[in-house]
Amino acid sequence: MPHHLYACLGSGNCFKPWLAMNQLGIPFDMTLVDVLAGEQKSPAYLEINPLGVVPFMKTDTDASIGESNAMLWYLAENTALMPPTADLRARALQWMFFEQSKLEPFISPARFVTTILPEMRAERADDIATWQTAVLPGLARLDQHLSNTTFVLPSGYSIADIALFGYVHVMEEAGLALADHPSVHRWIEAVQQTDGFVSLQHMTPEYKASAA
Ligand SMILES: N[C@@H](CCC(=O)N[C@@H](CS)C(=O)NCC(=O)O)C(=O)O
Structure with missing residues (x-):
């Protein structure tokens, strides 16, 4: 059996392992979990992932992997997406933790109530403004870092780029100005x-x- 990805449409976190598998040419199956309908908390899905979130992966050896960036790490093993040295791998992890602590927690909810459920925009206006402000130091740090390097690491395109790309590339859907x-x-x-x-x-x- 190939790898199996449980994912919902439009999610930056789900996109990360999906993109990596596509770019690596790894065959996989995908099951949609309708998060807007609460399917991630259904008994059937909780049997698969007791944390009740997507993405989730069952590997071709039946291992279970949660957390999008952990999936990236697993998928990149022995591929060009894994940085080649110990210090570069540590720096990849540094940026992947940074993504989950300084960027994703703000861009993701702001995008969710701005673009995915726009009917919530008015009632969550204060929260949106808080998230949009909270993410700015992280975006400024990333912008400064990227000002003198093509990709996040000097060794080239890697899972650190994919992790950051997941939500940063849709920042405008969270009401953030890419031009800044x-x-x-x-x-x-x-x-x-x-x-x-x-x-x-x-x-x-x-x-x-x-099919890619
Ligand atoms: N840190 C996790 C985040 C997982 C997460 O929060 N996923 C969202 C969709 S992007 C979800 O399942 N939300 C539904 C819920 O929390 O009930 C990752 O990177 O995989």
């Missing part, structure tokens, strides 16, 4: 030019890595 972060903007375009890149809009169960 010119190096991030340039880096987004560089990621989109990498071999086998497929956009988030293509993330459906029908789209298969083997």
Whole structure:
């Protein structure tokens, strides 16, 4: 059995392992979990992932992996997406933890109530403003870092880029101005030019890595 990804449409976290498997040419199956309908808390899904979130992965050896960035780490083993030295791997992890602590917790909810459920925008206006402000130091740090490097690590495109790309590339859907972060903007375009890149809009169960 190939790897199996449980995911919901439009999610930056789900997009990360999906993109990595596509770019690596790894065959996989995907099951949609309808988060808007609460399917991630259904007894059937909780049997699969007791934490009740997506993404979740069952590997071809039946291992269970939660956390999008852990999936990236697993998938990148022995591939060009894994940085080649111990210090570069540690720096990849540094940026992947940074993504989960300084960027994703703010961009993801702001995007959710701004773009995915826009009917919530008015009632969550204060929260949106708080998230948009809270993410700015992280975006400024990333922009500064990317001002003198093509990709996050000097060794080239890696899982650190994919982890950051998941939510940073949709920052405008969270009401954040990409134009204020010119190096991030340039880096987004560089990621989109990498071999086998497929956009988030293509993330459906029908789209298969083997068809890329
Ligand atoms: N840190 C986790 C975040 C997982 C997460 O919060 N997923 C969201 C969708 S992007 C979810 O399942 N939300 C539904 C819920 O929390 O009930 C990761 O990177 O995989």
